[in-house]
Amino acid sequence: MYKTLTLCIFILFNTFSATQAQTATDLIVIDAKATGSKLKLESGTEKKITDRNLYDNQPNFINEEQLAFSAADDKGNHDIIIYTFTSNKFVNLTKTPDLNEFSPAITDCGLYVSAVTVEEDGKQRLWLYPTNFGEPELLYDDIEPIGYYDWYDNKAAMFVLGQPNTLVYPYAKEDILTISQQVGRSIKKRPKTSVITYIDKNDSQEIDGEKVFAIKGFDLEKKESHTFGYALPASEDFIWLNKNLLLMAKGDELFIRKANKKEWISVGTIKQDGYENISRMAYSPKLKKLVVVMERK
Template sequence: MQKQFISTLIVFVLFSSLAIAQTATDLIVIDAKANGNKFHLETNTTKILTDRNLYDNQPSFINEKQMAFSAADEKGNHDIIIYNFEADKFTNLTKTSELNEFSPAITDCGLYVSAVTVEEDGKQRLWLYPTNFGEPELLYDDIEPVGYYDWYDNRAAMFVLGSPNKLIYPFSKEDILTISQNVGRTVKKKPKSSIITYIDKSDKKEENGKIRYAIKGYDLKKKKTLEFGYTYPGSEDFIWLNKNLLLMGNEEELFYRKAKRSSWESAGKIDLASYQNISQMAYSPKLRKLVVVMDRK
């Protein structure tokens, strides 16, 4: 177990937000509504969903009632947990002492929750975990180490660690497209489209001492690159609220903008005395819930 922990730590330090040796994080939930080009955050509904001095991170809604996330136990093992908003209940989707699972997401078919799994030998590949709690399946045996990803047309666009890091999409086992290189940790499909969006770290500019990276997209149908402006200064995690709006966090404040515009607008602050630094986020338009990850002070 000690050997496994060391190899896991070495791999994930390279991904910063996936690293095991990091500040404890919790999931915070707030009622929110994205409507066309506007986003409203009801800050008076802010609720701490997880309250542990451990790692609870990488939220992802998997249906109209449930969200998946990665959570560490006291021994440093990471599993995928399912939270049911209707029942207010947490359930382990995985409970594997020999493996560590990160970055859960529902597959296009809805039958599996995918996860980046760190295996006993340190390999970091994409696995599928059936929602009926059946036996997991390895998806791409020869693509690793995978860091982040999202789904389009039953295939995963994957951030693969290397020199430099690259974003790939496997049309087939023999036809693997390199979308971009030197990419950031956010990989998100634009809703209701064939566009995979990502951060291009080769395209950046400085503003008041903070870096803004280009948000770009690749249309997998039309096979062309698109541009969606730049990140909020000093931030790297973004999500799509709908097909029009992008959302980012900086310190304790949330910012949104229309994808075709350059200026970010404040949606409000999450004012919790014991928390700071918004990072990853997930939004459910059906539940009208926003879940954010924040560091414990």
Template sequence: MIRFKSFYLISLLILLGINSNAQVSTDLIAVDVKKTGQKIKLIPGTEVKITDRKAYDNQPNFINEKQMAFSAADESGNHDIIIYNFESKKFTNLTKSSNLNEYSPSITDCGMYISAVTVEEDGKQRLWLYPTNFGEPELLYDDIEPVGYYDWYDNKAAMFVLGSPNKLVYPYSKAEIITISQNVGRSIKKKPKSSIITYIDKNEMKEINGENSYAIKGFDLEKRTYHDFGFTYPGAEDFIWIDKNVMLTGKDNKLYSRNFKNNSWAEMGTINQPNYGKISRMAYSPKLLKLVVVMERN
């Protein structure tokens, strides 16, 4: 395992879901869904384990209609970006480097690259671009780090940068890098069909049944205005958008959905998998009508 030279980087790996002393064993599980308007339901009995090993398979993200990228640890504890094809059921290494670790893959707006947070040999953690044609990777922002999470708008990345406190930044240009918010959570998601980047604001919190619920905020990158999107489900800190209106989150082995205009989350189903515990990250394909969830092994 890489020995990181910075307290911040060790802390960031913990945020990424990786214990610095022992790997968290997680698998990717796909389930079909039925979507009618703004209502979404799991289809029981359609659960399929995409990965099944005592290692780190995490951070899924659909990159097109039939492929998904995720971060996976090899036998040496090195993390690479893997592409999974839902048609062929085959896995392909996008990266395979012994001196770098790649996390949080996502397709860029132009569709020519898969971006990833890359831990470099000297411990720097920056955003890199990996061509989909398997060409040479490119460093995107040389002076913004350590980056943990991000999402895309207008071919630029809104980035969670670890610090005291953590902050969310957006580079309108090389000369104008604005701080959107501070003390943010790890879910950084663009609201579909909008110019709004959404995030968890840990400055605003309420306790419900002994568990923390944080405000979900948004910043319109075009209008430069702030928006409120309610609160997280108590005890959950990962969310995604299913469409421009509906959000999804997970707690234990249950999934919950909510129209952002409503105050309450509604249970939409349970992922019943023997020997698996809580759900964390999620990815959704509106074309395949598939939901992929990350679940921890018990």
């Protein structure tokens, strides 16, 4: 069956494989405020959300007080965990010994947390997990293997693993648009727009001996392409703090850049004993908190 998220309104990698070897990582939170073209980090407010010598990664805010992430147990099984900031408590959204769930995100309707699920036969497809802990639903049965994705208009723009990796968007079952090929793992909707952004590995330049890839965008409504300058050297994880401000990291240092500017500006470092190398990030403008993933040394 081929489902669309219209049902929401009726219910009031480098092969980027989800199963690739993983480094022990934790989630670190810091108070932060993004305003216009600035990001202010509140030094001294850094705090570990997780503290395990395992994989806790891929954070995503699902509402004003909760964060979803993928976590491995000591047997190597991955589930989606929900962390609530107000209570400092964790709860399993999934607990599936025969499946592995990655890359959680809230759907546009807010009734599901989606996840890339590695099924028993190895297929990587997009599943929907109800926030009321009901039965999960397979979204696209014939689009796989999915690595990463983001949402627009109750449909998912998806990074599909292959030779080459492609970025696709299903306007309908018989109308699946290939947006680009040779894309990186960061697939992010630009806030308050219909633009899906991504790293374009077809477009690169060399800075101080390091390859730098372009950040591109595609307007899903107007069907127009956009260019948002270049990423940081040797980095490809980015997020939007607001409609105009991009955030990336290198090592333990964070950088911002306005979408229409060229220069990345350092806004500070995340100092946590025993940790290095920021990768994925998530920001809540309501909570004024930035969550980063860092590797254990």
